[in-house]
Amino acid sequence: MDVLEAIRGRRSVRRFREGRLPDEHLRLILEAAIWAPSAGNAQPWEFVVVRDRSTVEKVKMFSPGLFGDPDTLVVVCVNRRRVRGRGPHEVVAIMDAAMAAQNMMLAAYSLGVGSCLVASFNKAAVRELLGIPEHVEPVLIVSLGYPEEWPRPPARRPLEEVVHYERY
Amino acid sequence: MFLVVSARGCVEEPHLYGPLRLVDAASRLIEIMKREGRSSEDLNRVQMMIEEGKHLVMYDEEAFVKLLDRLVAELVRIVKGASPGSPIP
Numbered sequence: 388m389d390v391l392e393a394i395r396g397r398r399s400v401r402r403f404r405e406g407r408l409p410d411e412h413l414r415l416i417l418e419a420a421i422w423a424p425s426a427g428n429a430q431p432w433e434f435v436v437v438r439d440r441s442t443v444e445k446v447k448m449f450s451p452g453l454f455g456d457p458d459t460l461v462v463v464c465v466n467r468r469r470v471r472g473r474g475p476h477e478v479v480a481i482m483d484a485a486m487a488a489q490n491m492m493l494a495a496y497s498l499g500v501g502s503c504l505v506a507s508f509n510k511a512a513v514r515e516l517l518g519i520p521e522h523v524e525p526v527l528i529v530s531l532g533y534p535e536e537w538p539r540p541p542a543r544r545p546l547e548e549v550v551h552y553e554r555y
Numbered sequence: 556m557f558l559v560v561s562a563r564g565c566v567e568e569p570h571l572y573g574p575l576r577l578v579d580a581a582s583r584l585i586e587i588m589k590r591e592g593r594s595s596e597d598l599n600r601v602q603m604m605i606e607e608g609k610h611l612v613m614y615d616e617e618a619f620v621k622l623l624d625r626l627v628a629e630l631v632r633i634v635k636g637a638s639p640g641s642p643i644p
Contacts, residue, residue, distance in 0.1 A: 401610060451561040451576055454610075507568060509560050541614040 388497040397492055398540065400501030401454035403532035408458050412498050416531065417461070419494035425483035426476045431469040432487045435462040435517050435525070445516055450528060452507025457530035462513060463488050464523045484526050491529050501534030557583060574623060575612045578605045597633045601626060 417434060425431060437443055437460040446460055447453050453460075463484050470476045492502040505528040513525050561576035585602040588594040594602075608622040 399613070448556050449560050451557060451564055451579070507564050507572070509563060512560070538610075 390493070393493045393497050395540075396537075397496040398501070398534075398538045399503045400530075400532070400534040400538065401503055402535040403455045403457050403501060403530075404535045405456075406458060406533040408500060408531060408533075412500065413459060413531075415498065416491050416494045416500070419490040420461075420463075420487040423483065423487040423490045425486070426479040427473060429470050429473065429476050429480065429483065431465045431467075431476075431480040432484050433464045433466050433523055434487075435464065435519065436460070437462065437517070442516070446508070446513060446528070449512035449516070450505060450508035452505045453528060453530055454503070455530070455535075456532070457503075458532040459530075461491065461529040461531065462517060462519075462525050463527040463529060464519060464525045467522045467524060481526055488527050488529050495529075495531055499533070500531055501537070503530045504528075505530060571612050571616055571619065575609060575619075578609055578623070578626065582606055582609070601629055601633075604629065 413436070417436070420432065420434060421430070423432075437446055438458070443457070443460055446462075465480045465484050467477075467480075470480045488504055492504065495502045506526075508525075508528055510525050513519070513528075517525075519525055558576075558580055561580070565573050565576060582602045582605040585594055585598050588598065589602075604622070604626055608619070611619040611622060
């Protein structure tokens with residue numbers, strides 16, 4: 388699939404139908420994540436993949452922003468040790484993780500898999516549930532599964548409003 | 556559990572996420588009532604309205620607020636139509 392097609396076609400999917408993602412597709416999605424750019428090539432990301440039904444349900448209990456019944460959750464984390472003492476890289480680490488998440492969602496879409504980025508979850512609870520160590524911060528959850536339907540595209544702010552050439 | 560976790564989340568989240576969590580909680584409660592055989596057609600309709608419209612908060616805040624107005628109007632209609640002595644949802 389063409390990159391622009393994936394960028395334009397991806398939607399935030401919040402209703403999933405039953406269906407197991409093949410392991411090889413999940414691996415391709417995770418591999419897309421680690422090819423994201425990162426400040427100073429710090430690659431501060433780490434990913435906790437949750438596929439066990441009962442664990443998915445437990446994470447959902449502490450994630451009010453996680454809708455539907457996704458097949459798989461990927462908790463995107465920042466390993467603070469990889470950026471500690473590296474000045475602005477510490478701040479940018481979350482953006483690095485976000486770019487990895489975007490790569491995952493685009494790869495998922497290219498494989499016919501729906502995804503949604505979730506920021507509304509209780510980090511302390513998810514950390515405890517999944518045994519995430521103190522120096523690793525869960526920052527986002529990507530839910531993955533086969534969409535019940537592809538949502539219609541929401542309106543976009545037009546280019547003329549958001550792009551400023553040469554000066555603001 | 557959902558309400559408690561949402562309460563903590565609402566401290567930092569956008570203010571319209573508060574109403575979102577409330578109507579989402581209402582939908583989840585109706586779902587439990589359905590499983591227990593204690594819901595009604597009226598409540599099921601309210602739940603359908605919530606499920607069809609709750610994500611508007613992410614795309615169109617004005618439309619989301621209008622959904623809340625429609626939900627309240629629907630509840631008024633249900634309450635007005637309830638026969639005396641019958642349980643009010």
